[in-house]
Amino acid sequence: MDSITTEEGSSSSSSTDGWKYDVFLSFRGEDTRYSFTDHLHSSLVRKGIHTFIDDGLVRGEEISQALLKAIEGSMISLIIFSENYASSKWCLDELAHIMQCKKSDQQKVIPIFYKVNPSDLRHQTGCFGKALASHECNFKDDPEKVIRWKAALTEAANLSGWHLTSGSESVLIDSIVKDISLRVLNDTGNFYVADHPVGIKSRVGQVNYLLRLGVEDIRMVGVWGIGGIGKTTIARAVYNSIAQVFEGCCFLENVREESMQHGGLVKLQNIILSKIIGGKELEVATVHEGINVIKKRLSKKRVLIVVDDVNQVDQLKKLVGRCDWFGFGSRIIITTRDKHLLTAHQVNRIYNVKELDDHEALDLFSANAFPGERRLSDDYVKLARTVVQYARGLPLALIILGSLLCGGSMEELQDAIDGYKKIPNPDIQETLKISYNSLEDPVKEVFLDIACFFKGENKDHVIQILEGCGLNPEYGIKVLKDKALINVNEGNYIWIHDLLEEMGKEIVRQESPFEPEYRSRLWEQIKLGASW
Template structure:
């Protein structure tokens, strides 16, 4: 885009004033801001917005007075020397006023240089410009900038007089000459004749924009825990370096990303030539022309002009690159959620001048990775002390510094409920403020069933952005898999026709789940509650029409009233601590309508009666104390991955489940004989611990080539073990406490995966010698217990 095509107000920022140009009335030129390279932070409570430097006898009762009045009416805090006692040296009060101002306006008039006070004042202003990043704008009021720059006319006469007066201190005069030249080289305004009121309006408008642009953002009513998190981000930003650096602030909704970004902005914005905090980018870019509007806002705030008229996104990109390329800038884009937003607003590092810093806050880590942002800070949740402090700050009790004993106990419950999420603490703190102890109790009880709507809507934003398949994985984790091992969950989800290896990574990047160091899937309690509320809203009044059931009263209702439907994909039976429930008496039709049931997990429910039907769509069946003596004859789940029935009443078991990988029948005291395992060729884990009536392990168990773990501890009646074993993948074999077992099988082939073998407290007299298998095993890292006595 050519310069001539730009709006006139922007064009003036691109035009450099030359010495030969005649100053134009009411023209605002580009104002470069210089930095000393220091990183000292100025106070966030500067005393003045503007300091006015002027020659009293020239402009006190006309131009400067009118300028001061107009600025004050705009709410701009302006210092004017009105009544300070003058002496040989500039007063400490005046020096302090200069230092505590954001902007200095120097009104050069006919007799400005004839005042030594003014020249000392000018010297101090330029010093503050270098050391405190103060903005300095000259106003040439009925004087030619060239006369000031080269000390001609009245300025030349004044300096010549000083050379005579200070002939023994010529350095002072030379310093004044340098400051006059430096100040005159700054861009500003000039006025020779015309409408003075309009000229003043232009100055006030530009100052207003600059003050607004550099105004400190409101961070938070109670900024608890922000300082320590800012410190870590400061290290990533590395202010002072000449590189252009992009830093991401990443975390789940409500964790405090925006609050921290605002605090960072306030602490470092003064170190840059221009700065802009674009808030709520996700929401504002959704409307028609949203990105164009954001480009206009960015340009307007950086350039300090009232309005920029970029008409389309592609033109906006070019304008941003051309007009901001040489500037050292601070840009913060808050709540970005699409790569297109970054491409159109901050593009590449070479769009901006050296030393620039771009900060991006988002819930999506992959978005940062895709934009090649390698410096990423994951926001940590508040600890218990910080959480309690934030929550109590929202209550009138905080004025006394502590809570009453009855409230203190409930406050700790609120903190546990919020689990370090600042959003939840803020919302709950404000909602409970001033309420009685009983109202606190009622509110907390209600939130356990139905989450607070305000918190829910914020957290749900991340869920709404997920693809359908990822939503299914998220909801399954929220209901069934939180705390389970990643590998196990992947197995089950894959057999639910989902794509968990990709979907889990997406959920981690969206800060909806995390994988612990132990390899378990974890999720914040309030995010889990959000997922459960999403499902509750599928059918608020009839739980049988929801996709997943978890609340014990809903499960009881569906199973006893036979109101289940084909909408149900999963059921979790889990009674909360301290809650007693009547025994659920199943009938033949309890599961008959749930044709699409994939998961049934009974944690602690008391279910009785014969089970005549189970859906063939089941992938995960966990039912401790299973009440029937066998599985239904019609049960033929082709994709069942895990079958867990500890303490069951199973007498016999017929298995033709080719997808089955995990089988757990521990402490099933009625089981005497295992089934033929030929129908479960993919079995990886077989747990028959403490099946005290078990006599025989079917010979086919010796040829499960994918079996990794086989455990029969405490099977005191076991006498028949497969005579030949060829378990290529077996990692762990535990026969501890099989006191009736006398013979150990022959080893066929190489069991090179075996790492653990326990034959303690068995009746095995000797090991097979024909294989000389122990001689083979001893050369490898194998933990063996109870073997030495049998050699």
């Protein structure tokens, strides 16, 4: 059993979104339908590869339109050349159409030489020569047809493919399915990352540095930061950049939300098994059954799993447990707003996602607010810089504000920005409030005090004041740091992102929007009936 690596013209799919099938199987039914082809088809389907097999189409004098359309709609054609392949004019018509699609639509074609010699196809000798000689007698009135078949056989024989002479068919099938799986994964474009992936490349590089794919250990890496900072976007881009080197891959999105649904964790466990193993025969009914099946079936596999937006340690325990659940070389990526979840799960390689710098932020905002504009006037650049200053490098805010302000006049843009400085944009606020809403009530009090009064203050001084108010600020500040809601710099001063500060103040303002004296906190002198 050998891998054939003869010459093949380079090609890449001209369409990654328009394929109806991942794979089209071309084969001689009487040779392999109930043996090799059947096993290969089942393995492809179990891997989640959408495969067309001619199973019951009525054969007529000419190849059917349904079959032609299936060939045209397939990203990859697998041709199983067996002893009697060339004796079927339908198989040869399929082959000729497949090779035409390779030229016109840049489809991929991979031959499998099943107990036949590739040179017999190339030179039309042996069983292939006999079959073609018979066709020449039967098609004397249409010699061009046989010429096309011969040309297609020669061209296919010169492509890279697989050759089975002896040995295990199951081993060959495993190799073919692994290869096809990687090709399908690469050609389908993987996950959508972003309309404007500004600043993503450098951040992907930093996460990949922590992953160290060249090291044959098992690693869990955390991607941590505040809401809207781009954790999921980075994880998608990382996934796309490395997925092709793994035996199985799974990206679990929105774990926080999905786990709250009925049967949430069981559903997520089944997604892992389905994506990596394929098929439904492994579907589990309970969380504990899922743990056992994941450990048993994935412990020898090199896998990539992304667990996105985790907010409870239990989610990690039930979905990705310990490193020994997975085979050597596996990588698990976890995105979260809560650093404590990572440390509690013994994930010590953590990437702290930073805000965009001013140049990146200006690019991202401009791409959303002024699409297609190659050069902005000085007034618009000045306005854009005002928004960048307001957003403080938070991608979510730059995208939302850019999209909302798109197409507006100079005056409308300025009015909108002035309005958001008084009453924050609700879409941005709701995303940021997810972290706040998860806090215990005493920690919420500490956060609101910091947002309203203590930004930039010495941590020890703040702790002393808040202890006098009956709070537990040591614990509260630790939790807020873990949830990326505040930071304490090297000088021991408390820092909070401007939009988080704004969120805290808006929470207090909403306690009594029109009568400030009834709010729990006042942080500015009230003048002439002002609402602040």
